[in-house]
Amino acid sequence: MRMNRKHLFPTHLLYADDILIFYKATMQNARAIRDIFLYYGVISGQDCSREKSQLFFAKGILLCYQRQISRALGFSVKKLPTVYLGVPLFAGSPRAVHLAAIKDKIINKFSRWKGMQLSMAGRLCLVKSIIQSSLVHTMMIYKWPGSLIKDLDKACRNFIWSGDINKKPSFMVSWDRVCGIKEERGLGVRSFDMINEAFLMKLAWNVIKGKKFGYDILHSRYLDEFGRSRETLLASLVWGWIKQLVLELIADSYCLLGSGSSVYFWDDDWLGYSIANKIGIPTFLPSRLKHTMIWALWSARNKCHFDGIYLLGRAVLAFIKSSFVEVDSSSTKMGHISNISSDYMVARRIGVTVRIRPPPNLDSVYWSPSAYSWLKANTDGSAVGAPGQINVGGVFCD
Template sequence: MLSVIIDEAASLNKIISPFSKGSLSITHLLFADDVLLFAKASVLSAKGINDCFTRFMQCSGLEVNLNKSEVFFSEGDSRCKGAIKDTLNIPQGSLPIKYLGLPLITSRLSAADCAPLISKIHRRIAPWSNRLLSRAGRVELTKSILNSFHPYWAASFHLPASILGKIEKIFRDFIWAGPSLHKSYHPIAWDTICTPKAEGGLGLRKLKDLNKAADMKQIWSIIKKKNSLWVSWFHHKYVRKRNFWIIKNPSKMSWGARTIFNCREEVKKSICYIIGEGKGIDLWTQPWHPDGPIVEQYPPDGEYLNAIRPKTYVHQVLQEGIWDPIMLQRLPSINLILEKALVISSAEDEAIWKDTIDGSFSLKSAWNGIREHHSKIAWASSKRNNRLQGADKSHKQVILRNILHTIRSRCIFLRLDSQTGSRDLAFSKAIDLPLFRSQKPTKSCKWVHPEPGCVKLNCDASLASSSASIGGLLRTNDSLVLAMYSQDKIQMSIQELELEPICHGASLASSLDIDRL
């Protein structure tokens, strides 16, 4: 009811909207029992707002609580502000204020504006201080709970890099030190952790990439012309029926709009169009082609400028799904490019997202397109729960070889000397593990064979000033090397260090179904 009353007052010019672009005029926004009213700073608009409140009270029996209301002004004459406050009888407030969990601001988002986000993450971690959480548990809590606060803000703001750094520091400290967040040693780089598990990471995502993916989602809403007041406002204020992809950044624009325009090149790589009528789609500059804008594919020799006007739309050279033969005759080399175009005659042009199966946008696909990619680890495709139990011998050897191939740079080097056997050389060649010749004379040590049918574990540990390392080797009675392992940068007591290589070797033997060790 109140919305209808305000619209009627605006149509009679009793309330003059400060945001009026063509047919779009914004006078108020409603959410639950909250109302935001927008009007030009004039006594006339203030009286119109009072009349709307009075009418609403007469029709509904509800009265606006002026004590819980505030009026905000832009820069202007102080005498006019005083007259408006006296007319409305509402106290003056100051920005920023918190609305729907986000700050309402008129300038660029600062680090101080994001303080509530940092505080909210700290408050969420505090109740976990009395719980015994494993490191794997803390990783899952980071992914499922702590990482859920940022996307809500990123959907509305491009967060500053300093804030993203602070949030990621909280994540790192929580994973490695626990809820206390005290300073601790981080043995693995954050860039490595923030990669998919198939690439050797823990499945977390860099907030910088997620921030940019959120900006790409806003561009997707703009080009799809989603039914949104914000999208309509953006088109009326900045696009104005022009080609969104080649518009120069307006000299006067908000900080949020500037971040959107600066993100267009990233979106171009993942966008193409299904051509129907071809109206409003620039033949040369828009990313309607699956391989990107044609101007970027065509040889930069100026041939097309002489053959066809630079400002040419697709519908001018496409009739009922058939390309203009005159254009093809003038530009023979363009024929191969146009063969890949997606054309459906007598239909509306539709933008599709190339990185998803159904052509719709998703934050995951956008993030995957802009993140840094690494090579997949060799054994990532094997089933997660298959720990070599119940598999045949050949399958065990394949998986074991793949695992050792992945970690060979950290593995114990086989020593090449006079006692190196042919089986050692064959094993080294099979897993691509380099041999090296010892530069220092080594003390001769006789290896005692285990009983037939048994496997022997030889292991050791070394302690340096700041960290320790362990390693071990599994061999059969006939000296065949079954597996080897090593681990460095370990921090533990001497007593634990003596036991660690034995436990590690026993676990490896168990995974290989070795019951006589």
């Protein structure tokens, strides 16, 4: 994983015994990857299968470069669309032609079942346990075209009522009622449109959270620090159809503060923007210096509100600068900076004069064993409260 223009970008992905490698299409990189494979084979005794390995090039790569890289690695060149682990991979938005093969497999399953000889309860069980679960992987990734969704719902509806997907029976209950939950007198069947939207909503929520691998890549590329959509032209096969779902989830979500341990009053997005940015705190400041400046402004506000002391702009600025005083790192007093070079550089950048103290003198302490015929005693104690519980201990060495 590496950073590219402040965005996460994977260099490789591992799944079971498969590996996906992403690299710039140059002969230098191709030779380096070939040497890595050869070295790995010498060390481990395993060799990659060149017959099963394939190369996919982005648009704009000249055909002569593709042939050179293919010969250097010994891999064949393949183009999209293709299928990996049962999921079709293609460029652009999903169309009916990309997913039609999956729909046809589902339709063929119906034809192999003798639905006319099964009871309605048996047909319902097949639809819920086999048909709807077969499309989980692709519906978790792609927004299915409406025409395919309509064909699948029609096949399930006809199979449940008559046992034949090509026979349209007279329906006693509407399909929307059948797709309701059992508590609402439905049969617990889910329409494929509802399943697809539910999975994409979960995908959009994981992108907003950005805590799992893969989702953090989309989060860093398409969302800002507050979870809002970036104005970007970066292309993505997934982001195009979950963008609207992300915006809907953000608009309908709220935050539970809980203990407040992960809440930052000045930096969090409370009003569509952070309060620190609203009052003009420089964004280049580290968080500790930013909080120091905010503390100084807050103190100036309290002087005005409670003590009746009105500070003009220059006085407030002088008050802020006076708060940046160099102290020991062990100090817990607010309004100070730490003894590190980055804080000094930022302080000078905003016009603060920094006093750098000389380093303390260090005295060396050595331990030596006790002399012959002497007994050494090392003791220590601690107390909780005054008065309070006391514990003492000691070690005696000869």
